[in-house]
Amino acid sequence: MAAVNALIRTRMASEHAPRIPEVTAHLVEAGGKRLRPLLTLAAARACGYAGAFHVHLAATVEFIHTATLLHDDVVDESTRRRGRPTANLLWDNKSSVLVGDYLFSRSFQLMVETGNLRVLDILANASATIAEGEVLQLTAAQDLATTEAIYLQVVRGKTAALFSAATEVGGVIAGAPEDHVRALHTYGDALGIAFQIVDDLLDYTGSAEVIGKNPGDDFRERKLTLPVIKAVALADAAERAFWQRTIEKGRQEEGDLETAMDIMARHGTLAAARQDALDWAAQARAALEVLPESDLRMMLQDLSDYVVSRIN
Amino acid sequence: MAAVNALIRTRMASEHAPRIPEVTAHLVEAGGKRLRPLLTLAAARACGYAGAFHVHLAATVEFIHTATLLHDDVVDESTRRRGRPTANLLWDNKSSVLVGDYLFSRSFQLMVETGNLRVLDILANASATIAEGEVLQLTAAQDLATTEAIYLQVVRGKTAALFSAATEVGGVIAGAPEDHVRALHTYGDALGIAFQIVDDLLDYTGSAEVIGKNPGDDFRERKLTLPVIKAVALADAAERAFWQRTIEKGRQEEGDLETAMDIMARHGTLAAARQDALDWAAQARAALEVLPESDLRMMLQDLSDYVVSRIN
Numbered sequence: 001m002a003a004v005n006a007l008i009r010t011r012m013a014s015e016h017a018p019r020i021p022e023v024t025a026h027l028v029e030a031g032g033k034r035l036r037p038l039l040t041l042a043a044a045r046a047c048g049y050a051g052a053f054h055v056h057l058a059a060t061v062e063f064i065h066t067a068t069l070l071h072d073d074v075v076d077e078s079t080r081r082r083g084r085p086t087a088n089l090l091w092d093n094k095s096s097v098l099v100g101d102y103l104f105s106r107s108f109q110l111m112v113e114t115g116n117l118r119v120l121d122i123l124a125n126a127s128a129t130i131a132e133g134e135v136l137q138l139t140a141a142q143d144l145a146t147t148e149a150i151y152l153q154v155v156r157g158k159t160a161a162l163f164s165a166a167t168e169v170g171g172v173i174a175g176a177p178e179d180h181v182r183a184l185h186t187y188g189d190a191l192g193i194a195f196q197i198v199d200d201l202l203d204y205t206g207s208a209e210v211i212g213k214n215p216g217d218d219f220r221e222r223k224l225t226l227p228v229i230k231a232v233a234l235a236d237a238a239e240r241a242f243w244q245r246t247i248e249k250g251r252q253e254e255g256d257l258e259t260a261m262d263i264m265a266r267h268g269t270l271a272a273a274r275q276d277a278l279d280w281a282a283q284a285r286a287a288l289e290v291l292p293e294s295d296l297r298m299m300l301q302d303l304s305d306y307v308v309s310r311i312n
Numbered sequence: 313m314a315a316v317n318a319l320i321r322t323r324m325a326s327e328h329a330p331r332i333p334e335v336t337a338h339l340v341e342a343g344g345k346r347l348r349p350l351l352t353l354a355a356a357r358a359c360g361y362a363g364a365f366h367v368h369l370a371a372t373v374e375f376i377h378t379a380t381l382l383h384d385d386v387v388d389e390s391t392r393r394r395g396r397p398t399a400n401l402l403w404d405n406k407s408s409v410l411v412g413d414y415l416f417s418r419s420f421q422l423m424v425e426t427g428n429l430r431v432l433d434i435l436a437n438a439s440a441t442i443a444e445g446e447v448l449q450l451t452a453a454q455d456l457a458t459t460e461a462i463y464l465q466v467v468r469g470k471t472a473a474l475f476s477a478a479t480e481v482g483g484v485i486a487g488a489p490e491d492h493v494r495a496l497h498t499y500g501d502a503l504g505i506a507f508q509i510v511d512d513l514l515d516y517t518g519s520a521e522v523i524g525k526n527p528g529d530d531f532r533e534r535k536l537t538l539p540v541i542k543a544v545a546l547a548d549a550a551e552r553a554f555w556q557r558t559i560e561k562g563r564q565e566e567g568d569l570e571t572a573m574d575i576m577a578r579h580g581t582l583a584a585a586r587q588d589a590l591d592w593a594a595q596a597r598a599a600l601e602v603l604p605e606s607d608l609r610m611m612l613q614d615l616s617d618y619v620v621s622r623i624n
Contacts, residue, residue, distance in 0.1 A: 011378050014444055014447070016444055016445075016448050016469075017444050017447040017448040017451065018451075019447050020444065020447055024326060068413075071409050071410070071413060074405070074406075074409055075405075075406040075409055075410060092494055093386070093387075093405070094386075094387040094448070094450055095450065097383050097386055097387055098383070098443055098446045098447045098450060099443075099447060101380075101383060101439075101442075101443040102418070102443035102444060102447060103414070104416060104437060104439070105439035105440035105442070105443050106440055108420055108432075108439060108440075109433075109436040109437060109438040109440055112429065112432045112433050112436050114430055117424065117429070120424045120432065121421075121424050121531055122419075123416060123422060124420040124421040124424050127413075127416070127417035127420060128414060128417035128418055128420075128421055130417070131410055131411075131413040131414035131416075131417050132328055132329050132332065132414060132415075133328075134410045134413070135326070135329040135331050135332055135407070135410045135411060135414060136328050136329040137341060138406055138407065138410060139329065139330075139331050153328060157328075202616065209453075260329065262461060280493070299390055
């Protein structure tokens with residue numbers, strides 16, 4: 001991870017435009033869990049990789065992630081991220097859009113350096129899936145007809161696609177057998193879904209200190225996340241009117257967030273979504289059983305517990 | 313070009329998010345000159361390429377271009393493009409940002425399909441240079457200390473990098489000798505600079521019908537383009553105060569655009585910038601002399617006249 005961080009620092013520089021490292025450093029140095037690059041490193045080593053390109057791929061994955069965060073905060077008009085004001089607030093939307101584009105391009109430069117066409121194919125496809133998921137979320141947002149299936153599709157796009165690409169390219173660069181590469185993909189996909197469900201739950205149940213942003217943001221932004229989708233499916237007439245007013249029409253009043261929490265508690269949808277997250281984490285763990293036993297396989301499997309530990 | 317257009321139409325589709333082809337079609341079907349993909353096709357064929365991947369590369373280049381237009385219009389808060397309302401106006405900034413990201417990713421998928429690592433390297437570098445140029449423009453904007461050298465750097469980034477990549481990859485995919493590849497790069501670079509100077513001139517001297525957007529936009533957005541930079545360098549005290557008020561401080565009043573035009577006419581900076589464009593176009597033409605004579609070489613050379621014809 002030290003090598004990944006060093007590479008990230010080197011490649012986020014720009015000779016000509018000092019605004020670029022300023023904006024990037026703000027986000028990169030705020031920490032973040034560096035979960036995605038860790039997945040790539042661990043997946044490559046778990047498959048016996050002895051080369052150095054997994055560091056490039058890990059930095060690639062983190063750059064793609066950072067670029068999407070910059071653009072997400074513009075799209076969501078967010079003001080806090082990782083416990084700090086967002087870049088779009090500190091600088092402006094323009095800087096966030098363009099620096100995000102720069103990091104995307106840098107990520108492609110990094111992956112091209114590996115010279116591995118299959119890896120390029122996986123990461124290019126993941127990038128397209130991420131953007132598609134974000135657009136789908138944009139149009140599905142505020143629409144009470146959004147089903148759990150659509151939610152899953154959005155989550156697979158905006159979150160799980162990068163997780164599964166991160167683990168899959170680790171296996172590919174290591175030249176692992178096809179069933180191991182497939183297992184790593186399945187693991188990353190399930191882990192990413194668990195991760196996003198947890199994130200969506202914490203938006204309702206977490207404290208600002210734990211989640212590094214303002215709780216209730218999703219409700220205020222009228223996002224249909226899993227506990228809400230489950231609650232809408234179980235709603236009586238009065239509750240349905242409540243969701244229509246607050247989510248569909250966006251006419252929110254003082255106390256609405258608390259009412260939303262009460263409705264979800266009544267139907268047990270926060271607990272049900274929590275169970276879904278645990279199920280996906282268990283699927284992630286199980287997927288890796290096909291890999292040879294090793295400390296790194298165990299670490300990846302334990303990561304599935306870590307991801308859901310925030311709601312346990 | 314018919315094959316390129318067909319590929320663009322196929323690849324701009326999205327199974328899951330209909331917003332994507334809507335936004336893309338709005339821009340793609342508005343026409344545009346398709347100059348960049350034409351450069352790639354002609355460069356490849358001028359180097360004797362007999363394969364089919366130049367179509368992929370041409371579509372790649374057009375997707376990168378379309379993605380940057382979507383993001384540019386968000387950054388510049390533009391309202392008209394190619395004679396139509398911009399996507400950010402018709403839909404919203406969010407859609408423009410995310411659909412731009414999608415097209416970027418699609419462009420990488422297309423180039424990966426060629427399986428040519430050198431081509432990938434050139435296009436990844438061009439993408440990074442474009443984003444860097446845009447950020448540089450953002451920070452250089454409104455700063456009267458901007459020199460012609462900085463202007464050239466911005467233009468090389470935001471415009472010429474894609475022109476030169478478009479022509480260079482045509483040569484590379486054709487397996488042309490190194491001096492021909494270099495010549496194609498030099499040609500694209502010079503052509504792109506000429507093209508951008510013309511664009512900047514037309515923003516002052518063109519009519520809305522010819523340029524498909526509102527004339528005077530650059531002035532209102534306080535952009536320091538070549539004729540203004542030349543005028544600032546020659547300004548007396550009163551003129552300097554005018555530029556400080558209108559460009560640096562952005563306190564613009566009725567009639568300021570006309571005054572700016574008068575000042576530039578007095579110093580002959582519109583004519584001087586026009587001469588610069590003609591010089592770059594001549595350099596573009598000359599660069600290709602090293603290529604074997606052919607109809608396509610001649611077409612590329614004639615394109616240098618076409619690019620400046622809008623100000624002749």
